[in-house]
Amino acid sequence: MEILRSIDEMKTYSKKLHVDGRKIGFVPTMGYLHEGHLSLVKRSHQENDATVVSIFVNPIQFGKGEDLACYPRDEKRDLKMIEPFVSAVFVPDASEMYPEGFVTFVEVGELTNSLCGRFRPGHFRGVATVVLKLLNIVNPDMAYFGKKDYQQFRVIERMVRDLNLSVEIIPCEIIREQSGLAMSSRNVYLSDKENGDAAVIHKALLDGKNDVLNGEKYSSKVTNHIESLLRTAESLKKIDYVSVVNPYTLQDVDTIEDNVVILIAAYFGNARLIDNIEVDKPAHE
């Protein structure tokens, strides 16, 4: 496994693979890898001739007062975990990605205003910009994104379509702890008690999904039910949102008549956790 730290090295490496006719799969990460990341890496390994993973804690997607400074890092462990499946890992530092005079940003319009976009202004601008840069640097045929970050996946998918990039974006299923808690690098912030309590998130999403499948048409009923379940957890500190949205526009749905996604963002202790569940409405009789 090659460890590449400069953009030029990464571009040269990728170009050589393409000249040799090899298909490149790409998994962008912020490191501190877990089974969720690994599932993407393994899938890319199966579906491509070479897999590139990037590890880069992207400063421009963190807001003021967010956890950039304390975001967990362990490069050594990360490299060891992915080595069996990966041809090259791209590990630039921030000055390589954002040299002096950097001024260019990508905005993905209304998809970034709802959900986490409301609570983290500028976050998706930072995500879209770094992913576009990474796609231009790595130039993959396929790029893999976990659906735990559902809004991120839709934003990237739309950016790729709107800007006519040639990469194929592959969404991957959420990987969970035994308890149902969605895997996240930020779970390390949770105490044992908080970690146990946070299992309620997935349980509440399953209950909400059941409500819809059982015929509930009003989103407000579903979100009220989910919020009341979340509030049974002692370590719940704050709910940012519980929302039922259209999967493509990510806008709130009042009356559920088609496929929807239910999403939650909530704080357990100091950790802001997100999770979601897709609900395919059964065909009308």
Place this chain on the structure above:
Amino acid sequence: MEILRSIDEMKTYSKKLHVDGRKIGFVPTMGYLHEGHLSLVKRSHQENDATVVSIFVNPIQFGKGEDLACYPRDEKRDLKMIEPFVSAVFVPDASEMYPEGFVTFVEVGELTNSLCGRFRPGHFRGVATVVLKLLNIVNPDMAYFGKKDYQQFRVIERMVRDLNLSVEIIPCEIIREQSGLAMSSRNVYLSDKENGDAAVIHKALLDGKNDVLNGEKYSSKVTNHIESLLRTAESLKKIDYVSVVNPYTLQDVDTIEDNVVILIAAYFGNARLIDNIEVDKPAHE
């Protein structure tokens, strides 16, 4: 010469050229071609194995009340003019470039706030976005831009650097009428009298450059001199700006101590004309 109207056709065509190891030069245009465009096309033809020209009047770079509806078009004449030098011409329509649900835009920060950016809000956002799309679709090795649109050239150059695109941006010299008037598709809006009067723009720029080369250090002296020359023209309707700026930041320079660019935007009749001149300061003694 192939005439390609869909993005898929254009991508396939370009991919085939690259698989064959051929180097692609690209000249993006809004059509109604003149000798200025042709100089770019000929240079690309000399420097590459294949040249692609795009003809697309990009709606998102026109503001309200600007000349989108009446922007001059003559596809037949355009195609004939470039045919000897060009392998393929890409002529998409607006719905192909901006399908329903299009929401993604590129912002190139402070470079777009000065000069024309002050008078045409959103213009460079539209330019950067369409050029990024075209570069992704055509995937050229080199792309050619005229320096008549100096701010546009610098914005694109910065975008390409910041987003890590692999294309090389080639700036090309301004081509002028016999009178010195910079060639522009918009010159067609000028009456004979206005066209004659507009020759003052280049003359004033040359005088301003001379002032600097003769030791004038104060930009305000240079711009005042240029404005007074412009105001001698009967058909001058309005001056948007006369500015002395740093070539890279495009910010106003008060005291001239290094290379600068002098730029003008002014209306003659209903035509908004722009022009500029680079001034390399002689080395200090």
